[in-house]
Amino acid sequence: MGVLEFIISIVAMVLGAITIWILLLRKNRGSANIEPQGNYDMRELSGMAESLRDRIDTLESILDAEVPDWREQNEHGGS
Numbered sequence: 001m002g003v004l005e006f007i008i009s010i011v012a013m014v015l016g017a018i019t020i021w022i023l024l025l026r027k028n029r030g031s032a033n034i035e036p037q038g039n040y041d042m043r044e045l046s047g048m049a050e051s052l053r054d055r056i057d058t059l060e061s062i063l064d065a066e067v068p069d070w071r072e073q074n075e076h077g078g079s
Contacts, residue, residue, distance in 0.1 A: 063070045 067073075
């Protein structure tokens with residue numbers, strides 16, 4: 001039983017480290033400075049667009065797994 005507990009603890013530590021790493025990356029990515037006058041840097045806008053695209057892709061993959069026919073329901077409901 002000792003080996004199994006060791007493997008489980010290693011996996012838990014690795015998953016915890018990966019989670020913290022992902023959270024830190026997301027925090028750094030979301031730190032774009034948006035000015036109220038509308039003076040935006042194109043690199044910031046591009047980064048924000050890429051972040052939103054990643055989020056949409058993630059949400060769509062979750063919906064595809066949970067509700068396989070959500071696209072067809074949305075097309076018929078929106079028309």
